Structure formats: structure tokens, C-alpha cells
Amino acid sequence: MKITVNGDSHEVSGTTLDAVLIELGYGEAKVATAVNEAFVPAASRAATTLQDGDRLEIVAPRQGG
Amino acid sequence: MVTFYGTEVQSRLMLGTALYPSPAILEQAFRRSGAGIATVSVRREAGTERAGAAFWDLVRQLGVKVLPNTAGCHSVREAVTTAQMARELFETNWIKLEVIGHADTLQPDPFGLVEAARILTDDGFEVFPYTTEDIVLADRLLEAGCKVLMPWGAPIGTGLGLTNIYGLRTLRAQFPDVPMVVDAGLGLPSQAAQAMEMGFDAVLLNTAVAKAGDPAAMAEGFARAVEAGRLAYEADPMEPRDMAAPSTPLIGKAFLE
Numbered sequence: 001m002k003i004t005v006n007g008d009s010h011e012v013s014g015t016t017l018d019a020v021l022i023e024l025g026y027g028e029a030k031v032a033t034a035v036n037e038a039f040v041p042a043a044s045r046a047a048t049t050l051q052d053g054d055r056l057e058i059v060a061p062r063q064g065g
Numbered sequence: 066m067v068t069f070y071g072t073e074v075q076s077r078l079m080l081g082t083a084l085y086p087s088p089a090i091l092e093q094a095f096r097r098s099g100a101g102i103a104t105v106s107v108r109r110e111a112g113t114e115r116a117g118a119a120f121w122d123l124v125r126q127l128g129v130k131v132l133p134n135t136a137g138c139h140s141v142r143e144a145v146t147t148a149q150m151a152r153e154l155f156e157t158n159w160i161k162l163e164v165i166g167h168a169d170t171l172q173p174d175p176f177g178l179v180e181a182a183r184i185l186t187d188d189g190f191e192v193f194p195y196t197t198e199d200i201v202l203a204d205r206l207l208e209a210g211c212k213v214l215m216p217w218g219a220p221i222g223t224g225l226g227l228t229n230i231y232g233l234r235t236l237r238a239q240f241p242d243v244p245m246v247v248d249a250g251l252g253l254p255s256q257a258a259q260a261m262e263m264g265f266d267a268v269l270l271n272t273a274v275a276k277a278g279d280p281a282a283m284a285e286g287f288a289r290a291v292e293a294g295r296l297a298y299e300a301d302p303m304e305p306r307d308m309a310a311p312s313t314p315l316i317g318k319a320f321l322e
Contacts, residue, residue: 006109025112030121032107032150037142039149057109059150060117061124063091064106064134065081065221065249065271 001052018045020056031058067266069213069244070159070191074130076101077261078291079246080284081271088123090280095127098284103129104161104269106136107151117154132193134161139174141181148185160185161215161248163195171221175202179209186210195248198232200239207243214240215248215269218260222272224252227259237264254283254290261294262302 002011005024014020017033017040033040034057040048050056067074080100085091095103103124110117124131133151138144141164148160164181166174173196182192186209194206198216206214216236219225227233228250237245247260248269257268268291277283 006111026110029110029115030118030154031110032153034146034150037146039146039153041149041153057150059107059147059154060110060114061121061154062106062108062117063081063083063085063120064104064136065083 001050003050003053004055006056006058012050015049016046017048017050017056020050021045021058024058026058029060031060033058067244069193072130074101074267075099076288076291077267077295078257078288079104079132079248079267079269080274081269082120082124083271084275085280086275088120091275092123092127093281094274094284095129097281098274098288100284100288101129102132102269103127104132104134104271105151105155106134107147107154121154130159131155131157132159132161133157134195135163135181136161137165138163139165139177141177141184144177144181145184145188148181148190149188152190158189158191159193160190161193161195173197173217175199175205178202179205182206182211183209193246198229198236200236203236203240203243207240213244213246215246217249218247218256218268219250221249223250224273225250226252226256230263233260233265234263251287254286257287258290258294258297261291262297264298267291 012020014023036055067077076099078100079102081104133155135144135147144164164174164177165171182194185192192211193213193215194211195215219228244266246267246269247265251270252273260268274280274284
């Protein structure tokens with residue numbers, strides 16, 4: 001299915017959020033996620049099923065003011 | 066010593082972590098200033114990038130308390146989701162809440178700010194709202210559950226100092242028991258000292274240090290100014306007056322005419 005990841009279109013084969021993160025190369029990366037603008041806690045990734053057209057945001061710690 | 070949401074912090078200087086020439090200079094600025102709180106953010110990460118982990122390792126080495134922000138958020142939903150992601154990443158309930166309402170001045174959206182502050186407080190966050198000097202807005206933020214206020218000195222990144230002295234003085238006087246941090250717009254240590262002399266509990270700045278020719282030296286300059294300003298506030302300054310008053314006694318002056 002086709003989803004949007006951090007603004008870019010991606011074709012993924014996994015259906016759960018944790019599977020898609022591994023597929024996209026995040027593995028054990030220190031990231032937080034939101035699907036369709038709603039936060040998805042790390043503990044809920046395995047139970048979160050993605051749909052075609054979903055918008056996934058993946059963020060990590062960065063410099064800030 | 067200053068206390069935010071029950072956490073005591075030694076330094077009254079809070080520093081941002083953005084815009085430094087290098088991670089090493091960022092680290093030097095924190096070491097020389099003794100800043101006890103560092104603001105951080107969350108941003109998109111590419112699949113194999115791992116930049117977040119590298120930055121997080123650096124921040125942890127600093128041994129400071131971390132205050133994540135919602136910088137760049139223009140809507141309540143965006144700010145709330147960003148705060149929730151930041152809480153998971155940085156493992157803290159603290160959030161510097163920014164809901165921006167105007168692109169050129171980065172002025173807070175007061176309506177969105179109050180709404181987001183209420184949602185986040187109800188969700189267990191300890192909110193540090195980036196606000197203006199407006200006392201009605203301050204009152205609403207306190208009603209929403211905020212126990213700290215962070216009024217701006219001037220728009221973010223301008224270095225203009227305290228552009229509304231009257232407004233800031235009124236805000237300070239209106240809520241004497243609320244910890245307040247002058248956040249944003251400071252360009253020089255003298256401006257930080259001025260804020261501290263007025264009774265603000267701390268200052269938060271980033272650009273003035275990170276964009277100085279020697280960020281570590283400027284960070285130390287700000288740290289000393291913050292200490293000087295706080296000492297002056299605690300020392301109960303004299304009242305200014307219009308007419309001169311000799312400091313040297315006239316009694317006993319030699320008659321030499």
C-alpha cells in the first residue's frame with residue numbers, strides 16, 4: 001500500500017506501524033510517531049494498523065530554542 | 066535556586082541548543098555558563114539517519130534538565146501532537162508550549178495557546194507557555210493549569226531586548242508568586258540583567274549566544290549578568306530621583322575660600 005512518510009510517498013508491504021518502521025530502516029532508532037496527525041505511543045505501534053493513504057510522521061530529538 | 070513545577074534548578078539561565086557552529090561549541094557554552102535547563106525540539110528523521118540519537122547523547126552528557134518545545138507549531142492539534150511525541154522521546158512532562166499566530170513576528174496565538182495549555186495540562190503535562198506580556202492572557206493560562214509563565218522580551222531571534230518594560234513590569238507585579246521566565250528576544254547580557262532586576266525568575270535565550278562570535282564567552286557573559294541582576298533584585302534597589310543628592314557628607318568639609 002502507499003502511505004506518506006514525513007511528507008514523501010512510500011510503498012510499503014507491512015501493515016502494522018512497528019513492521020513499517022522496521023521496513024523503512026528505523027529499527028531500534030529513537031523516534032516518536034504520529035499517524036494522521038495523532039500521536040501513536042511506542043507501546044501501541046504493534047497494534048496500530050496502517051491504511052492506504054495514511055500520513056505517518058516520524059520524529060527524533062533535535063536542537064531547539 | 067529557582068523552582069519550576071517542584072523541580073529546583075541551580076542556574077537562572079536557560080539556554081537553547083539550536084544554531085551553534087558545532088556540537089563542541091554548544092557543549093562549551095553550557096559548561097561555561099552553568100545553564101541548568103536546555104531547550105530541545107523534535108523534527109523529522111530519515112530512516113537510517115540516527116541524528117536524533119547522536120544529539121540526545123550530547124544533551125545527556127550536559128547533565129541538564131531538558132525542556133522540549135513545540136516550536137513552529139501554528140495549530141492546537143499540531144502543538145499537542147508534537148508535545149506528546151516530545152514527552153515520549155525526552156521522557157519528561159515538561160513542555161515549552163509554542164502556538165505561533167503570526168509568521169513575521171512569531172507572536173503567540175493567545176487563543177490557541179490557552180486551548181493547547183488546557184489540553185496538555187489535563188493530559189499530565191507541566192506546561193511552560195511561551196506567551197506575551199498580556200496580563201489577561203496570563204490569567205487564562207494560569208486558569209488552564211500553567212504554573213510557570215514565559216513572556217517574551219521581544220520577538221524570537223531579534224535581540225531587541227525588553228521592548229515593553231511597562232507591560233513586563235505590570236505582569237510581574239500582577240502575579241508575584243508565579244515563576245516567570247523572560248523567553249526570547251534578548252540580545253545582550255545587560256538585557257538579561259535588566260529582566261532579572263525587575264524580578265523575573267529566569268531568562269531563556271538561544272540566538273544571542275549561538276550566533277555570537279564566541280558563543281561560549283557570550284554564554285558566560287549572560288550567566289554573570291543573570292546572577293548580577295538577581296543579586297540586585299534581592300538587594301532591594303534604591304528608588305531613582307530627579308534631583309541630585311550628594312553622597313559625600315557636607316559636614317566637616319574644609320573651608321577653603
